[in-house]
Amino acid sequence: MNVTLSRRGDYVVRAAICLSRAFQEGKGCKIREVADQAAIPASFAPQVMADLVRSGLATSRAGRNGGYRLARDPADISVLEVIEAGEGEIHSDLCAMGEGPCYWENVCPLHESWREALHSFRKGLSGSTLASLAQRDRELEAGLIEAPADSHRHAHAGNGKH
Numbered sequence: 001m002n003v004t005l006s007r008r009g010d011y012v013v014r015a016a017i018c019l020s021r022a023f024q025e026g027k028g029c030k031i032r033e034v035a036d037q038a039a040i041p042a043s044f045a046p047q048v049m050a051d052l053v054r055s056g057l058a059t060s061r062a063g064r065n066g067g068y069r070l071a072r073d074p075a076d077i078s079v080l081e082v083i084e085a086g087e088g089e090i091h092s093d094l095c096a097m098g099e100g101p102c103y104w105e106n107v108c109p110l111h112e113s114w115r116e117a118l119h120s121f122r123k124g125l126s127g128s129t130l131a132s133l134a135q136r137d138r139e140l141e142a143g144l145i146e147a148p149a150d151s152h153r154h155a156h157a158g159n160g161k162h
Helices: 007-024 031-038 045-054 079-087 111-126 130-142 152-156
Strands: 058-061 067-070
Touching: 007 031, 007 045, 007 067, 007 079, 007 130, 031 045, 031 067, 045 058, 045 067, 045 079, 079 111, 079 130
Parallel strands: none
Antiparallel strands: 058 067
């Protein structure tokens, strides 16, 4: 089983980090800036930004001085909120061992463990903030901390993009 973000979820996290960095500088971002800085294809950037706006995490304003901004301080936005903006709610509709929902009269032996693991996963993501992601991104970019050997950042070394 591979627990990984979809491409859309990945792009939403990248865009949110970009907006977080701009928030700390007291400015907004044009969609081209987000696409360039976050290495998001320009054709997909409007959908990604719409996900952030629709979820209430970002605002958009048209016009020459317009652009995208975070709706709240990144220290008040959980990683769970950002991920769910792109992926939808993290949940399990089906039985972990079967094709249908677990019912109390026919509950599977994995039900309790699976429910607890999902709860812990969501709790872990909700306990981390967008501000902490942006800070870690800055530190990785500046070479202040070493990226783990199994990270994808090694595949992009030298181009400054994630």
